Amino acid sequence: MYPTFESGEYLIVDQMSYRFSEPERGDVIVFRFPQDKSKFFIKRIIGLPGETIEVAERETAITNVNGNSFILPEEYIEKEKSNVPQVVTLTDNEYFVMGDNRLESLDSRIWGPLKKEDIVGHAMVRLLPFSRIDWQPGEIFYEQIN
DSSP, rough: OTTTTTTEEEEEOOOOOGGGGGOTTTTTTEEEEETTTTEEEEEEEEEEOOEEEEEHHHHHHHHEETSEEHHHHHHSOOOSSSOOOOEEEEOTEEEEEOOOSEEEOOOOHOOOOEGGGEEEEEEEEEEEEEEGGGSSSTTOOOGGOO
């Protein structure tokens, strides 16, 4: 998730909120790695249940459940040629997640959609290092396009 997060940072993860509300696009989540449940990963939610995600070289297009399509605005990443083109349609309990460092990220582009039951929670507070203390670190709100 570099540059949003760096190795060695200490996070408090909110494990309760998703029991009362659904994860949203832009949330930075911690989850159990689908291929090895003993490992935890941190990524950003890009696609929501029922959506079709089209990953191209420098952009991500989403068609939501209402049939509306849009290009995901991602000012927080470098627009390098970093994606292998693909199209994925999510089921009603799946999310599409990607890391902010697209050239190096092991994410849904590689191992597929993330099941809701694998989500542990979202990054609520960055405590360390003190110079980077932050509330809801890395959160992006896409209210206008949901």
